[in-house]
Amino acid sequence: MWNGQLSLYIVEATFAEIGTYECHVAQTGTNNSKAAILKTKPINTLNLTMEPMKVFAAPGEIAILPCEVPNKESIGAVMWTRSVLNLEKELFYQSNASDPSTQPPHYANRVRLMYTDMQKGKLTLFLYGTTFDDDGTYECHVTQVGTNNSKAAILKTTPIKSIKLTIVPVPEGFEIDQRLEACDPATFFQPLVFAMGATVVIIGILKYCVCWHKAAPCIAKLLIKE
Template identity: 30%
Template structure:
């Protein structure tokens, strides 16, 4: 599939790869400037891009005139919350469309365990770490949001979380179904409760 195909006099949208839909255009094709404009860039756009141009009479055999390597770092945030709070860890795919796969992992979990894994239009409970069962959900996978909602946060939830997704229907490259794109890294820090107990000679004084 292609990021963009232009055949005079217009762009052939049917040939555009799903994840680039409505995000790409040519800068000024009228004046022979076919630089690619890519909007709403995410780490999923990392890769090597080739610009091929063919002139009339080339018998549909375009030549490579430019190769560009694009590297986009995933979004990184540090979030601090208090004990017992509900927290949202942000992660959004390029398109406001249904996600094919969405997964959140934490770097200190076993390799076969996830904070949450969404695939085949459902959450895969069998792969979820027991410590997150019934406490996490994805915000809006139907509209491209894989943001994680975590309830009743505790200090044990502190760690580095990674969000990966697959989106866009037809993949823009051949890959294993679980070869997902890293979009977001969140360092979560959960503090202790703001409650202090002071013992006097005969009783406890609790300060909130």
């Protein structure tokens, strides 16, 4: 602190950290108690906001909505919701004490967690067979073991992750498989390796022909002498 560097770092921030932050300072020789320093005028005030993470997917693809519990505490229940017209609609719910609940008809058999063991803190959700109706903001809510894990209670918690999912149209005649193949490095390097191999072969043939042309007269003379 003696260098005057008082910047604060919030590691793995979540939406629970959104708010107004103030930096208070007490000088040497003054009352440095917490009560006294809180009465001082802040030297800096900041408003912390967070934008939803943006995820894009094409129709028919699998949308991956990442979510991870920062402190890796024991998870009692997880719920994914989708905000539609300021209403929270249940998308997926799972508790350690029960099997995953039934999803709304639109999401039935289309969603699952990446991992079955919630205790690892990995709560990433897979959304299969995306359509344009899946556009929207998705939130990941979590409760800890020993707390109220009811759906009503978990909806009141602050989401630890907010994701804006956008379904983008695929150009006509441009299939998903073609897009994925275009991202495969092997698709680019295979023709390059073939061309390099063919070049080496051609150079070898040319060298052989040149050497044979130079050696042919000598071989002919030896055959005549014999």
